[in-house]
Amino acid sequence: MRRSCASYSGDLAEFLSTNNQMAVRRDSLECPKGFVYVATYVQAVDLEHLATADAREALTCEVRRGLIARPRSLSPWMFYDAEGSRLFERITTLPEYYPTRTERAILAGNAHAIVAGAHGDRSLPLRLVELGAGTASKTCILLEAALRLSDDVAYVPVDVCPHALELACQNVACALPEVRIQPVVRNYVTHPLQLEPFDGTTLALYIGTSIGNFSPEEARLILRDLRVQLQPGDALLLGTDMVKDERTLLAAYDDSDGITAAFNLNILHRLNWELGANFDTARFLHRALWNSIESRIEMHLESTQEQDVAIERADLPIHFMPRETIHTENSYKFTDRSIQRLLNDVGFGISGAWKDSRGWYTLTLAYLR
């Protein structure tokens, strides 16, 4: 069944409008004037994983696992409710947060070479599948290049956040109405992607250094799950943030406007909101540190005092000691060698790599070995 982008966002909004946040959100989702709805097709929303009951259960599960464990931790996918996705978008525009604009500049300068490197046979249709698409703010650069090489281009954005995915659809539909859009709401960590067969070339996009959220072992599992969905001749574009001086790294995860702090603390708001918890967010501090042994930035929430918190819908009372922390995120930083090893370990060969002039960020194009 084919549906227009307009009716798609309507359906999604209804499906998810258990809080008024969504209603506010919908107003801001109107397409600019002149947008032609009929030219855009949105297909096959993965309804199974849209279910709010499902999402709530995943949340409850993760909260029980992570907050009972010592040291306490929560998985970074929990950042991305509507508010978290909005805060992340703001982070990407901060002066200290260089990864997004650096990646965008590399894409802008090399989109044609990247897509041409991935799409050998121009006569075939081309499908771009993006893991963790978010609002797809950078993907249009690649899709535009794709449309110059093939007149049959499909785009499959996959994301855990339906709100962000709606924006992704609108972004792409408005800018490039020729592209067929097939969004999938899915947590690709807990539910590996299952791609529909495709008669053409698939270019998998895993950009935005999202892979950095995962330990070397998890990253390998995710890339292996992705690789088995691809055919010989398909390709992967991987975006990775590189190791650099500690000051630059720390500033990117502890900005002077406190947006990253708000992003981190939003996890607690989300638990209050969705699981009936009673976190007083004024009693927690945002902490960012560089772990050079593991080659990663870590984000934590630190309790300022001894306190009790209850998470009603997870049936979980928690007692925090002063300075006790919840580990909320790892953001691994890479070297040429660690990228090469990662891809090699999961059955990819490298066919090209692009960096900015400072070598802060790398886009690597890989083929199936």
Ligand code: AVJ
């Ligand atoms: C979306 C995982 C790439 O690790 O830089 C930004 C998330 N966290 N600021 C990153 C994030 C804090 C971001 N990724």
